[in-house]
Ligand SMILES: Nc1ncnc2c1ncn2[C@@H]1O[C@H](COP(=O)(O)OP(=O)(O)OP(=O)(O)O)[C@@H](O)[C@H]1O
């Protein structure tokens with residue numbers, strides 16, 4: 001039995017940092033299985049956070065430069081992670097960092113040049129998992145649902161509360177998934193007003209109260225009324241959401257409290273629309289799983305028919321990185337790793353570009 005040994009990396013939209021995961025993945029009796037062996041999170045410096053956040057405004061040559069230097073930086077992080085833990089590695093799977101995501105215009109771009117990365121760590125690297133699906137007319141996102149199906153299929157719903165919230169579930173024998181909308185991106189945007197990276201445990205949000213006008217404006221965002229397949233990027237936040245938050249004159253506590261109600265209301269709505277059992281389990285991963293106030297508010301809005309399950313901190317933080325490792329394995333095995341039932345592409349695909357160090 002072949003056991004794949006992988007270092008995978010994810011840099012998400014909340015811009016908190018880079019997640020590295022070392023795992024083993026193997027197939028037993030036609031079923032993929034995994035074990036997470038080591039993990040590491042590297043918080044972005046304030047400078048790097050700003051550089052990545054503002055990358056949507058860069059000129060093409062500056063963006064390409066960043067693509068290359070960030071690729072080298074990723075390779076260096078792989079080297080350090082391997083040395084620190086004396087790891088044996090077959091390949092690296094890297095999501096990169098999404099700077100542009102406009103599937104409606106036929107484009108998505110994750111920086112972190114695969115060739116620079118592979119050359120820096122001298123290990124075969126698989127990355128650029130989204131472009132092929134967009135070329136096939138799909139959203140190129142979300143991609144993690146293939147992992148939900150293969151590794152976490154016993155849950156009725158899988159919810160990711162990252163920078164953006166997205167959900168995945170089985171309906172009529174098919175995996176369905178889409179970005180629901182806001183999550184930590186809006187919460188972090190609010191706390192940055194007082195130079196705070198995030199609201200730990202939702203403690204500040206808990207002490208606030210709802211700003212009715214802001215809640216109404218957020219709930220009325222056009223994206224929520226669109227049918228799936230659908231996905232969003234940081235561009236959407238800058239254009240549609242930030243103006244609502246920034247024009248609301250209220251305390252940080254009230255802004256946070258309102259945003260938590262909005263996030264959980266939208267998630268609960270999507271679940272009740274797609275619930276076809278009277279007792280279901282919702283797996284929640286992503287940093288929002290560590291926001292106690294958000295989880296409590298969500299459970300309250302969901303009522304008794306769905307039990308929110310928050311797994312271990314490792315699973316909360318590294319599930320996405322783990323799934324990119326699985327996607328790399330599936331790519332090498334020429335098995336499907338992107339589902340058109342989720343993205344709306346012309347067909348399923350085995351996506352990801354393979355770079356050999358040179
Ligand atoms: N203890 C905590 N309490 C409250 N919120 C937290 C806590 N720890 C992390 N978070 C929130 O989770 C965010 C990180 O979440 P995560 O790493 O899942 O996002 P991401 O992977 O960047 O996003 P995406 O999945 O959208 O790409 C942080 O920026 C912060 O807002």
Ligand SMILES: CC(=O)N[C@H]1[C@@H]2OC[C@@H](O2)[C@@H](O)[C@@H]1O[C@H](C)C(=O)O
Nearest residue numbers: 013098101141142143144164166320
């Ligand atoms: C384009 C892009 O990077 N999208 C991210 C983002 O962050 C959450 C949500 O929006 C999801 O669609 C996706 O990430 C995860 C890893 C995914 O593809 O499943």
